[in-house]
Amino acid sequence: MSNHYSLMIHGGAGALQHIQAEGSEEDFAQSMYGILEQGRLKLQQGAPALDVVEHCVSLLEDDPLYNAGRGSVLNEYGEVEMDAAIMDGQDLAAGSVAGIKNIKNPISLARLVLKKSEHVMLIGHGAMEFAELWGVECLPDDYFIIESRIKQFQEAEKAGKMMLDHEDIEQEPQRKFGTVGATAFDLEGNLAAATSTGGIVNKRWGRVGDSPIIGAGVFADNDTCAVSATGYGEQFMRTVLAKMISDCIHFQSLAAPQAAQAGIEYLVAKVKGLGGVIVIDAKGRCGAGHSTSGMIYGWIEHGGESHFQLT
Amino acid sequence: MSNHYSLMIHGGAGALQHIQAEGSEEDFAQSMYGILEQGRLKLQQGAPALDVVEHCVSLLEDDPLYNAGRGSVLNEYGEVEMDAAIMDGQDLAAGSVAGIKNIKNPISLARLVLKKSEHVMLIGHGAMEFAELWGVECLPDDYFIIESRIKQFQEAEKAGKMMLDHEDIEQEPQRKFGTVGATAFDLEGNLAAATSTGGIVNKRWGRVGDSPIIGAGVFADNDTCAVSATGYGEQFMRTVLAKMISDCIHFQSLAAPQAAQAGIEYLVAKVKGLGGVIVIDAKGRCGAGHSTSGMIYGWIEHGGESHFQLT
Numbered sequence: 001m002s003n004h005y006s007l008m009i010h011g012g013a014g015a016l017q018h019i020q021a022e023g024s025e026e027d028f029a030q031s032m033y034g035i036l037e038q039g040r041l042k043l044q045q046g047a048p049a050l051d052v053v054e055h056c057v058s059l060l061e062d063d064p065l066y067n068a069g070r071g072s073v074l075n076e077y078g079e080v081e082m083d084a085a086i087m088d089g090q091d092l093a094a095g096s097v098a099g100i101k102n103i104k105n106p107i108s109l110a111r112l113v114l115k116k117s118e119h120v121m122l123i124g125h126g127a128m129e130f131a132e133l134w135g136v137e138c139l140p141d142d143y144f145i146i147e148s149r150i151k152q153f154q155e156a157e158k159a160g161k162m163m164l165d166h167e168d169i170e171q172e173p174q175r176k177f178g179t180v181g182a183t184a185f186d187l188e189g190n191l192a193a194a195t196s197t198g199g200i201v202n203k204r205w206g207r208v209g210d211s212p213i214i215g216a217g218v219f220a221d222n223d224t225c226a227v228s229a230t231g232y233g234e235q236f237m238r239t240v241l242a243k244m245i246s247d248c249i250h251f252q253s254l255a256a257p258q259a260a261q262a263g264i265e266y267l268v269a270k271v272k273g274l275g276g277v278i279v280i281d282a283k284g285r286c287g288a289g290h291s292t293s294g295m296i297y298g299w300i301e302h303g304g305e306s307h308f309q310l311t
Numbered sequence: 312m313s314n315h316y317s318l319m320i321h322g323g324a325g326a327l328q329h330i331q332a333e334g335s336e337e338d339f340a341q342s343m344y345g346i347l348e349q350g351r352l353k354l355q356q357g358a359p360a361l362d363v364v365e366h367c368v369s370l371l372e373d374d375p376l377y378n379a380g381r382g383s384v385l386n387e388y389g390e391v392e393m394d395a396a397i398m399d400g401q402d403l404a405a406g407s408v409a410g411i412k413n414i415k416n417p418i419s420l421a422r423l424v425l426k427k428s429e430h431v432m433l434i435g436h437g438a439m440e441f442a443e444l445w446g447v448e449c450l451p452d453d454y455f456i457i458e459s460r461i462k463q464f465q466e467a468e469k470a471g472k473m474m475l476d477h478e479d480i481e482q483e484p485q486r487k488f489g490t491v492g493a494t495a496f497d498l499e500g501n502l503a504a505a506t507s508t509g510g511i512v513n514k515r516w517g518r519v520g521d522s523p524i525i526g527a528g529v530f531a532d533n534d535t536c537a538v539s540a541t542g543y544g545e546q547f548m549r550t551v552l553a554k555m556i557s558d559c560i561h562f563q564s565l566a567a568p569q570a571a572q573a574g575i576e577y578l579v580a581k582v583k584g585l586g587g588v589i590v591i592d593a594k595g596r597c598g599a600g601h602s603t604s605g606m607i608y609g610w611i612e613h614g615g616e617s618h619f620q621l622t
Contacts, residue, residue, distance in 0.1 A: 092549040092582055098519075099434050119518045120545045123410050124435040126517015206437015207430045208409075215526045215551030234431045238403040240526030240554040247555065251562035271403055 005043035006185040006284040008299040009035055009056050011066045013230050013276035014176030016294035016311050022148060022178070023065045025310050032298040035059045036306045039184065044303075049184035049192035049226070050088045050111075057084070057107040057194040060180035064146045067178025069105060071146050072198025074153040076205055080144040082198055083212040084110045085121075089191030089220035096121040096212040100128060102144070104137040107196045110212070112136065120214065124206075149201075156202035177275055177292070179211055181218070181228025185284040191226035193218045193242075200233070209233025215243035222282060224249040225256060227263075231275010231292065239270050245279055256280055256287030264289035316354035317496040317595040319610040320346055320367050322377045324541050324587035325487030327605035327622050333459060333489070334376045336621050343609040346370045347617045350495065355614075360495040360503035360537070361399045361422075368395070368418040368505040371491035375457045378489025380416060382457050383509025385464040387516055391455040393509055394523040395421045396432075400502030400531035407432040407523040411439060413455070415448040418507045421523070423447065431525065435517075460512075467513035488586055488603070490522055492529070492539025496595040502537035504529045504553075511544070520544025526554035533593060535560040536567060538574075542586010542603065550581050556590055567591055567598030575600035 011028065023031075039056045043049075061069025072080040084106035085096035095114025098121065103109050109131050113122050122130050131138070179197035186192075195218040197211040210217035210233040217233065219242035220226040227242040236242075245263035248254050254262060260279040267273035268291050276290025278297055286301045288309070298308045322339065334342075350367045354360075372380025383391040395417035396407035406425025409432065414420050420442050424433050433441050442449070490508035497503075506529040508522040521528035521544035528544065530553035531537040538553040547553075556574035559565050565573060567590040578584035579602050587601025589608055597612045599620070609619045 087549075094549050099437070117515060118545070119515060120548045121519040121524075122515065122517045123519055124517050126410070126515060129516055204428060204430060204433065204437060205440055206433045206435050208432040208434055213432075213524060213526075214548050215524075215554055219551065234429070237431045237525050238398075238405050240530065240551060243526055243551040243554045244558065247558040247562065251558065 004284060005187055005303055006280050006286055006301050007036060007039045007043060007052065008278040008280055008286055008297060009060065009182045010228060010230055010276065010278050010295065010297035011060060011180050012176055012178040013290045013292040013295035015292065016176060016296065027065060028296055028310050029308060031063050031065055032308055033306055036298045036300060040300055043184065043186055046187050049186040049190045050086070052184040052186065053182040053192045053194035054086060054107055054111050056182040057180060057196050058105040061105050061107060061196055066180045067198045068180045068196040070144055071149065072144055073201040074145065074149055075199070075203045078153055080141070080198055082106045083208055084196035085212040085214060085218045086110045086114060086194040087192065087214060087218055087220040088114070089222040089226055092221060094120050094214045096214060097123070097127045098208045098212040099124040099206055102138045102141065103131055104139050107194050109136055121212065152201055177231045179230035181230060181278065183226035183228050183278050183280045185280045189222070191220045191222050191280060191282065193220040193226040193228050195228045210236035213237055215240045217242060219243050219246050221246055225259060225279050225281040227277055227279050229275060229277045232273060235267060235271045235273035236275060239267050239273060241267055241277065245277060249281060256285040260287035260289035264291050267291060315595060316498055316614055317591050317597055317612050318347060318350045318354060318363065319589040319591055319597055319608060320371065320493045321539060321541055321587065321589050321606065321608035322371060322491050323487055323489040324601045324603040324606035326603065327487060327607065338376060339607055339621050340619060342374050342376055343607070343619055344617055347609045347611060351611055354495065354497055357498050360497040360501045361397070363495040363497065364493040364503045364505035365397060365418055365422050367493040368491060368507050369416040372416050372418060372507055377491045378509045379491045379507040381455055382460065383455055384512040385456065385460055386510070386514045389464055391452070391509060393417045394519055395507035396523040396525060396529045397421045397425060397505040398503065398525060398529055398531040399425070400533040400537055403532060405431050405525045407525060408434070408438045409519045409523040410435040410517055413449045413452065414442055415450050418505050420447055432523065463512055488542045490541040492541060492589065494537035494539050494589050494591045496591045500533070502531045502533050502591060502593065504531040504537040504539050506539045521547035524548055526551045528553060530554050530557050532557055536570060536590050536592040538588055538590050540586060540588045543584060546578060546582045546584035547586060550578050550584060552578055552588065556588060560592060567596040571598035571600035575602050578602060
């Protein structure tokens with residue numbers, strides 16, 4: 001049992017071979033490796049899965065390579081509006097925030113909602129007031145908005161359309177969805193999941209995607225699995241995909257890889273959905289699936305070596 | 312097939328025998344009957360399930376007996392903040408709004424999000440801007456805030472706690488959850504579901520409950536069922552209950568009454584949840600379940616007579 005921990009992180013899905021603007025394959029490899037190893041260190045030391053997914057996602061938020069926290073995409077007004085959620089598989093405790101600004105680590109605010117509020121989900125100004133109440137770190141707009149996102153937003157605006165994280169306007173399927181997330185299985189056998197995002201480029205003011213929705217972009221239950229999703233959020237919301245994957249395990253006793261696959265098949269069959277998921281089941285097995293041509297993710301299964309998929 | 316339509320509506324769950332402040336049993340009976348018969352008329356005439364659930368929920372919103380639209384409970388600042396969602400079982404199209412004010416019929420705004428936006432969920436000011444864009448009917452605060460809610464809010468404030476729709480401060484379980492909802496099965500065999508609420512008395516600014524969350528307080532899929540929930544929203548979010556009920560049918564082929572029962576058992580087993588659900592399955596069978604001692608709901612099964620439960 002001493003090295004029986006597992007960890008998965010993801011940094012987006014899409015037609016990745018077309019997208020080099022945000023960083024090279026090597027940039028992503030280096031970032032993913034560093035974050036996985038930091039997570040491993042915590043898990044080895046006996047840290048709870050919930051702490052580890054919060055920590056890994058906050059590192060992904062801090063890294064401008066990803067569409068979450070610093071480096072988030074811009075909405076129709078050229079602003080960063082972020083969503084995040086976290087869930088503890090031990091008692092199904094959950095915390096979620098949506099439509100927030102200037103919070104350095106949205107995932108930590110979601111964790112605070114889980115821990116310190118009577119509620120699961122807080123949005124907009126109310127969520128910001130809650131953040132202020134607890135002295136959560138805020139930073140000016142400059143911190144979040146990076147140059148490549150401004151350029152991307154201007155292109156989307158010019159084309160007069162809402163776009164995903166990266167989307168070639170001529171070719172509908174050439175997209176990248178940069179939402180980040182983590183799932184973990186700790187030494188006590190507890191599962192947790194966390195997801196964070198800046199959403200969709202040029203999205204409508206107040207749009208909320210699947211990331212902060214318990215059961216859509218995130219879910220964790222010690223009896224089944226922990227799931228984090230990335231992709232076209234609306235499709236994950238309509239199929240309630242993270243819960244679907246958990247229910248595949250609940251009703252059919254699938255292992256993580258099969259459950260991830262079944263979930264993606266359901267997503268495609270039901271709504272022709274685009275995106276991917278990472279899943280750790282109650283035995284610490286790791287699985288992933290995506291309907292996009294590529295997905296960026298990394299994993300450590302049962303305390304083994306770090307593995308990556310970067311295309 | 313000519314009279315093979317079904318319809319269910321609900322107006323809250325709880326320890327109803329203790330709660331007469333909002334209206335007598337007769338008041339509720341009369342209101343429920345009128346709304347069910349209006350829904351029947353539409354279904355008989357061949358209206359789509361989606362239109363019928365929107366219409367029935369808008370009537371429930373207009374009636375100050377219920378905690379939705381006019382008569383909504385007040386948040387920590389004495390304001391009405393409303394949430395609503397609607398879903399079409401035919402293609403899993405969904406629309407949802409949260410944290411909105413002054414919109415006469417939140418459910419119609421949710422329908423507009425379904426129909427006219429690229430998104431599933433809009434919140435707060437962004438949702439209000441979208442409403443303005445489409446000329447949605449707005450009314451002053453006076454319209455929404457009724458006297459009994461002010462009194463209730465003042466009591467909650469005095470006690471320094473967040474309360475549900477109605478809650479005896481001395482006795483924790485003496486609550487009422489007044490969220491409203493409808494599910495329908497039309498002559499074409501399509502299912503739809505809608506849910507609308509004012510939330511929880513003295514709730515924190517920006518709190519979102521299960522009602523606008525696809526898979527928690529509302530779900531519809533022609534292949535399984537249509538579900539609308541009422542209860543302690545956070546517990547329905549953590550268990551993703553509406554989707555769980557749909558998955559009971561997807562994986563176990565349960566009929567609506569058994570699926571509703573299985574869902575409520577899951578809610579209680581997982582989080583000791585309080586509330587109730589209405590369910591119509593893909594064959595038009597009606598089912599309901601609640602873990603509270605009472606629930607207010609009415610139904611028409613396969614074009615038959617109107618039935619009610621008011622305690």
